[in-house]
Amino acid sequence: MSERTSFRMQFSTQPEIAARFEDIHPPFDSQGAATVEANRCLYCFDAPCTAACPTHIDVPKFIKKIASGNLSGSARTILDANILGASCARACPVDVLCEGSCVMHRYNKQPIQIARLQRFAVDWLHASGSPLPFEPGAETGRSVALIGAGPASLSCAAELRRRGIRAVIYDSRPLPGGLNTYGVAEYKLTLPDSLREIDLLAQLGVEFHFHQLVNSNSLAQLERSNDAIFLGLGLSGIHRLGIAGEDLAGVTNALDLIAGYKSGTITKSPARVAVIGAGNTAIDAAIASVRLGATEVHLAYRRGKESMSAFSFEYDHAKQEGVKFLWHVQPKAILGSGAVEALQLTRLIATTDGTLIDQAGSEFLLHTDLVVLAIGQGTHVSFLSHGDQSPKIQLEHGRILIDRATGQTSNPMYFAGGDCTNGGREVVDAVADGKRAAIGIAAWLEAKHEQA
Amino acid sequence: MNKPKPTLETTFAGIKCQNPFWLASAPPTNCGEQVMRAFDAGWGGAVWKTIGEPITNVSSRYSSIDWEGRRMMGLNNIELISDRPIDENLREISEVKHRYPKHVVIASLMVESKRDSWHDIVQRAEDAGADGLELNFGCPHGMSERGMGSAVGQVPEYCEQITAWVKEKARTPVIVKLTPNISDIRMPARAAKRAGADALSAINTINSITGINLDTFEPNPNVDGKSSHGGYCGPAVKPIALNMVQQVQADPAAALPLSGIGGVASWRDAVEFILLGCGTVQVCTAVMHYGYRIVEDMKDGLLTWMSEKGFSSIDDFRGLALPNVVDWKHLNLNHKIVARIHEDLCIGCQLCYTACWDGAHQCIHLDRAAPTPDTSHTPAMVEAESARRISMTPIPKLDSGAARGSSTITPLERIPRVDEGHCVGCNLCSLVCPVENCITMERVDNGMPSESWEQRTTSGNLSERTREVMNTNG
Numbered sequence: 001m002s003e004r005t006s007f008r009m010q011f012s013t014q015p016e017i018a019a020r021f022e023d024i025h026p027p028f029d030s031q032g033a034a035t036v037e038a039n040r041c042l043y044c045f046d047a048p049c050t051a052a053c054p055t056h057i058d059v060p061k062f063i064k065k066i067a068s069g070n071l072s073g074s075a076r077t078i079l080d081a082n083i084l085g086a087s088c089a090r091a092c093p094v095d096v097l098c099e100g101s102c103v104m105h106r107y108n109k110q111p112i113q114i115a116r117l118q119r120f121a122v123d124w125l126h127a128s129g130s131p132l133p134f135e136p137g138a139e140t141g142r143s144v145a146l147i148g149a150g151p152a153s154l155s156c157a158a159e160l161r162r163r164g165i166r167a168v169i170y171d172s173r174p175l176p177g178g179l180n181t182y183g184v185a186e187y188k189l190t191l192p193d194s195l196r197e198i199d200l201l202a203q204l205g206v207e208f209h210f211h212q213l214v215n216s217n218s219l220a221q222l223e224r225s226n227d228a229i230f231l232g233l234g235l236s237g238i239h240r241l242g243i244a245g246e247d248l249a250g251v252t253n254a255l256d257l258i259a260g261y262k263s264g265t266i267t268k269s270p271a272r273v274a275v276i277g278a279g280n281t282a283i284d285a286a287i288a289s290v291r292l293g294a295t296e297v298h299l300a301y302r303r304g305k306e307s308m309s310a311f312s313f314e315y316d317h318a319k320q321e322g323v324k325f326l327w328h329v330q331p332k333a334i335l336g337s338g339a340v341e342a343l344q345l346t347r348l349i350a351t352t353d354g355t356l357i358d359q360a361g362s363e364f365l366l367h368t369d370l371v372v373l374a375i376g377q378g379t380h381v382s383f384l385s386h387g388d389q390s391p392k393i394q395l396e397h398g399r400i401l402i403d404r405a406t407g408q409t410s411n412p413m414y415f416a417g418g419d420c421t422n423g424g425r426e427v428v429d430a431v432a433d434g435k436r437a438a439i440g441i442a443a444w445l446e447a448k449h450e451q452a
Numbered sequence: 453m454n455k456p457k458p459t460l461e462t463t464f465a466g467i468k469c470q471n472p473f474w475l476a477s478a479p480p481t482n483c484g485e486q487v488m489r490a491f492d493a494g495w496g497g498a499v500w501k502t503i504g505e506p507i508t509n510v511s512s513r514y515s516s517i518d519w520e521g522r523r524m525m526g527l528n529n530i531e532l533i534s535d536r537p538i539d540e541n542l543r544e545i546s547e548v549k550h551r552y553p554k555h556v557v558i559a560s561l562m563v564e565s566k567r568d569s570w571h572d573i574v575q576r577a578e579d580a581g582a583d584g585l586e587l588n589f590g591c592p593h594g595m596s597e598r599g600m601g602s603a604v605g606q607v608p609e610y611c612e613q614i615t616a617w618v619k620e621k622a623r624t625p626v627i628v629k630l631t632p633n634i635s636d637i638r639m640p641a642r643a644a645k646r647a648g649a650d651a652l653s654a655i656n657t658i659n660s661i662t663g664i665n666l667d668t669f670e671p672n673p674n675v676d677g678k679s680s681h682g683g684y685c686g687p688a689v690k691p692i693a694l695n696m697v698q699q700v701q702a703d704p705a706a707a708l709p710l711s712g713i714g715g716v717a718s719w720r721d722a723v724e725f726i727l728l729g730c731g732t733v734q735v736c737t738a739v740m741h742y743g744y745r746i747v748e749d750m751k752d753g754l755l756t757w758m759s760e761k762g763f764s765s766i767d768d769f770r771g772l773a774l775p776n777v778v779d780w781k782h783l784n785l786n787h788k789i790v791a792r793i794h795e796d797l798c799i800g801c802q803l804c805y806t807a808c809w810d811g812a813h814q815c816i817h818l819d820r821a822a823p824t825p826d827t828s829h830t831p832a833m834v835e836a837e838s839a840r841r842i843s844m845t846p847i848p849k850l851d852s853g854a855a856r857g858s859s860t861i862t863p864l865e866r867i868p869r870v871d872e873g874h875c876v877g878c879n880l881c882s883l884v885c886p887v888e889n890c891i892t893m894e895r896v897d898n899g900m901p902s903e904s905w906e907q908r909t910t911s912g913n914l915s916e917r918t919r920e921v922m923n924t925n926g
Contacts, residue, residue, distance in 0.1 A: 051841065105860055426845040
């Protein structure tokens, strides 16, 4: 394998972005501080935090290793279960995962700060300059193509390499990581931190091909040259509203906005911003606008607060940042001559059967310089069809249908994981999917080999 | 009904004390200025840092054991007796007694094992105004290599001889301080009593090495790359001290007024020492950790406790726990208790489960959610099932209707169950449980009369097998 250039070295964050998006959960500043927190852990048997983690990191085990001063062992424990342990420590919604299930809640005590402890151990490994504490397995001569370089594929690829299976990743972007690199709020996970983690993982011999948008032709080629294919496609572009004015300058979508500021192509926001949608991505875009200098940021949602899909702690964060929420409103048109000037909204009322109808005469204008769409995404599956347009693999509600335990699709050669199979969850879910799929692929190839 | 207000005033071996809290002979009583500040803070007495021919100390001198984030669970030192001239110490004792006549000053003494030397130092200490003398027969490091300290305390004959020399001269009460670095502390205690000692104090510090540096392989406290066994003290030694105090006080040939020492850091500790027969307690480590100010709550807490219990003086409760410490052979073999887990308090950590399986008798099970009790499920099986379970981040929109258990309510399957029929009542689960009163040990009435091992063996009520074992063991 030729000497590879570090992904991390190919990028540097704009200083003003770094200043505006300071770490929301600063790390422990010393081994002593981490030890004090580690010693609070009760060391539960069959721990609820471990069960709650989609990758089943043995949380008490890695925490006790921090307490004993065995930081390399702690990092190995984390990464053995979750190869993206550094970014999960920053990006995971731990309130509904490990920390949310901590038994301390039932004892009127603060839960153990699992995420910060995890970050402490993995960051220590990164700072030490050591490689990952794993070796590639003895080469089996088998090969898997992975489509998409997001967390699901990265996790799958690392696990395949540890089993001696060749892992070749294809992605349309110039850098790996998918949403981990381009889509997580910078105050949680910086773009360079995502790349640094992937640099380590790449040392296992994972191969990358960038600027490659796989179509049905190239897919057919990959089928011929590989033993299996893993689909870590993520979700495709954000839905459009289908209203007038959507093509005006000043209309964007949340993912482009977030990727733009993270990669440095956007460094400031116009004064007034209207975000449409109330999921976690909408919140991220709204807060980003505030951080980028917007003075008036509204978030508009057609239902009430109780129906939004954002986590409640994300909603609280947005309120703290000064984001204003408009509930029960529906965009009717985007107005402006040449560029966005206002958003036309109407109020909605719920009928007895739950459907929403316009409230007559309630239309009003929200003056704004930027409209950010964050109303959900579809799955990019059109290339997964035979020549006669019949699908190669079975879908369900627009998602790729898999066996959760093995990641295998209806087409035995195809495995999948992450957002394209679960409708859009978290990094940690994608990592867990990728890991299970790699184990599933290895087992399937093994069984096929034995039959042959 | 008006109960008399309790008082902390007490008399120890004829010495009147405002309260039973004395500073032990140690760095906190190194000089007059310190002792006077301590008295201002409320200490009833101070045993002066041991006076003798001045020595040269090393640096460093102390090291400690931290435990899970708490500092100084145990402290050790390789400091010797006072490094200041005898005259200077005695002049300061005079000054302190002049300014604080009602406070107790005890002169701790250590000189070479010669009759004249002891006569001389006793005379000078008493002339300076000391209320009593404490003979340091316990210092475990350095001085013992020169034939003093624990070198005396470990040999009952020496202990008896020197105590006798001191008693020839002394006009004030003589307290002999005992070393724990001996197989039976009653032997030097009896020797001191035979020689006419008025009181005892126990324990001095315990021989120890607190730790070794994993990079340099050098022990603590480090003196130019080397260390020496030092005297261990602090909270970690309290159980050892309580045991030795009990041994001395339960032995009629050894029992004397006793000043209890070893890990006393609060009024609760003091009560325990007094319940085992001590008349005063001496404190060092807790003061070295937090300063003289800790005595305020020691006095306040003790008075409050005495009021609650209806005790009006220290003597009212002194020694009350002594009859409750007996030889094992007198314990009731038919007393039966079992663990009860209170579900409403259980947080589901399952430490009791793993402790019972690995460290006790495999009688706690995770089968509350099972249709029938299942005692065959091992911890490894439980862990394997969890590892196979697939979990996902709950997303409000995607998982609508999927009820997520509130994190404040413990799921039934996480609450362990005690198989009471097999529980031996060992206490371990209740000891590891982090929640107060969640696991209680409860009496089971088995209808059997009290019977001790001694009663069982004398009545001949033994199984064949037990008799065999006894015969084999002679």
